[in-house]
Amino acid sequence: MKLGLIYDRIRWEEKALATAAEAKGLENNRIDVKEIYLDTDWTPKETQKKFGDVILQRCISYFRGLHTTAFLESKGLKVINNMDVSLTCGNKLLTTMKLEKAKVPTPRTILSFTEESALNSIETLGYPAVLKPVTGSWGRMVVQLKDKETAQAMLEMRGQMEGSLNQIYYVQEMVQRPPRDIRTIVAGDRIIAAIYRYAPDGDWRTNIARGGHGDICKVTSELEDVALRAAETVGGGLLGVDAMESPRGILVHEVNNTVEFKGAASVCSVDIAGEIIDYMLKEARR
Amino acid sequence: MSKKTSCIECGGDIGVPEDVVVGEIITCPDCGTDFEVSNVDAKGVSIKPAETVGEDWGE
Known part of the structure; x- marks a missing residue:
């Protein structure tokens, strides 16, 4: 079986996945999305020959990944994760709506489209609140709004930024949590690894990409239930479900579509890349 | 780190x-x-400027 690994930047994870695939005897076709084009004239068979029998979508760019997946799926290829899952998980609001619908506990969220309405919306939520971009990761542009003055300044800055996505104001309640959150890595209906992510000194955000560090997290029945239901409601697949411990129980705040697991691999004894490849093989044979 | x-x-x-x-x-x-890294062969490693982080980049 030929695995197509689509990427635009080789991170530690893509190297680990390629190594794991080779170790399992899979032919490994690495495709840099920046160097290809996609042609609607291609037949499904031609497309499969060029890309592989099963495709692992690992683009760091949400829109590149989404569009490539849409094309390949339309040509009949199995892409993990599929387009609907990619679309949902690449947008925090779409994820929130799915979590809400499935009654997966998640922070209260308010959406608005102008600086003025955003400022009014925060009065409803109360300070402090958290302003996030609807796309993007690694805690980038995630801002804690401690008071009205900070909110005014941050919203004014966002209002000056180019790009229509920057004029979508996604504001969440500031959840009272310990200085850590939980990253679970889900493959289908199973959690393959879970870690606590601790915020680095001088920051409140827990992202490993921001210098946070990981520690082993025991999977409680509550965590398992909430994380697996979150994964299922966004459509399932290979996902990074991020959750917080709050006074009202575990809350899911994000589901990641091209999950990074370097931090988890550094503290867990599980062969995460190997488990991911096994899951792909199982899915490809379905 | 020999290369x-x-x-x-x-x-x-x-x-x-x-x-x-x-x-x-x-x-x-x-x-x-x-x-x-744009190429790796017996002669060595070629490089090109990396893309800057895009608004839609993430995991």
Whole structure:
């Protein structure tokens, strides 16, 4: 079986996945999305020959990944994760709506489209609140709004930024949590690894990409239930479900579509890349 | 770190991991510029300027 690994930047994870695939005897076709084009004239068979029998979508760019997946799926290829899952998980609001619908506990969220309405919306939520971009990761542009003055300044800055996505104001309640959150890595209906992510000194955000560090997290029945239901409601697949411990129980705040697991691999004894490849093989044979 | 390449920005030496692959990002220790590995062969490692982080980048 030929695995197509689509990427635009080789991170530690893509190297680990390629190594794991080779170790399992899979032919490994690495495709840099920046160097290809996609042609609607291609037949499904031609497309499969060029890309592989099963495709692992690992683009760091949400829109590149989404569009490539849409094309390949339309040509009949199995892409993990599929387009609907990619679309949902690449947008925090779409994820929130799915979590809400499935009654997966998640922070209260308010959406608005102008600086003025955003400022009014925060009065409803109360300070402090958290302003996030609807796309993007690694805690980038995630801002804690401690008071009205900070909110005014941050919203004014966002209002000056180019790009229509920057004029979508996604504001969440500031959840009272310990200085850590939980990253679970889900493959289908199973959690393959879970870690606590601790915020680095001088920051409140827990992202490993921001210098946070990981520690082993025991999977409680509550965590398992909430994380697996979150994964299922966004459509399932290979996902990074991020959750917080709050006074009202575990809350899911994000589901990641091209999950990074370097931090988890550094503290867990599980062969995460190997488990991911096994899951792909199982899915490809379905 | 036995492989090396030269920074196309400042000329400094950049150590490259033995298992480097095309598409990987390496950073010049002297000037901090990020580069993407564009080719690896017997002659060595070629690099090109890495893309800057996009608004839609993430996991």
